[in-house]
Amino acid sequence: MTTPEIGMAERYQRARGLFEHGEYREAATELSALVDASALEPPLHGTTELRLLLARSYFHSAQLGRAERVTRAILVDDPDEAYANLLLGRTLQRQGRPAEARPHLAMAELLGGYAGEGRLPAREPDQPDGPRERGGDAVPGAGS
Numbered sequence: 001m002t003t004p005e006i007g008m009a010e011r012y013q014r015a016r017g018l019f020e021h022g023e024y025r026e027a028a029t030e031l032s033a034l035v036d037a038s039a040l041e042p043p044l045h046g047t048t049e050l051r052l053l054l055a056r057s058y059f060h061s062a063q064l065g066r067a068e069r070v071t072r073a074i075l076v077d078d079p080d081e082a083y084a085n086l087l088l089g090r091t092l093q094r095q096g097r098p099a100e101a102r103p104h105l106a107m108a109e110l111l112g113g114y115a116g117e118g119r120l121p122a123r124e125p126d127q128p129d130g131p132r133e134r135g136g137d138a139v140p141g142a143g144s
Contacts, residue, residue: 089104
């Protein structure tokens with residue numbers, strides 16, 4: 001019964017190639033089909049990497065609602081997945097939802113060392129000062 005696994009592996013490699021060549025919409029289409037297929041017949045490894053690549057494809061092709069949905073699903077299964085937190089935070093930022101993005105970006109920094117990767121400025125004009133945003137508490141190199 002290795003034929004379906006080989007087929008899925010080949011499809012995954014094709015989807016990765018599409019992603020690496022900047023064909024994000026096409027990669028997302030292929031990856032979405034693979035995620036659906038893996039629910040019926042799980043591959044040899046977990047699906048987190050597959051779903052992260054799908055979320056990245058959605059993010060890069062400006063399908064932000066889909067990117068948010070996939071990353072939130074990943075975080076339900078694995079709340080300590082640092083890159084999923086980073087991706088969700090960046091997705092929320094692009095949607096103009098900085099307050100919702102902040103805790104995910106902080107978790108990404110805490111769990112995965114993603115310092116400066118999409119961090120919000122130390123203080124936003126429409127947000128009151130919080131304990132992490134006062135004075136010298138800002139992270140060096142954090143956005144502006």
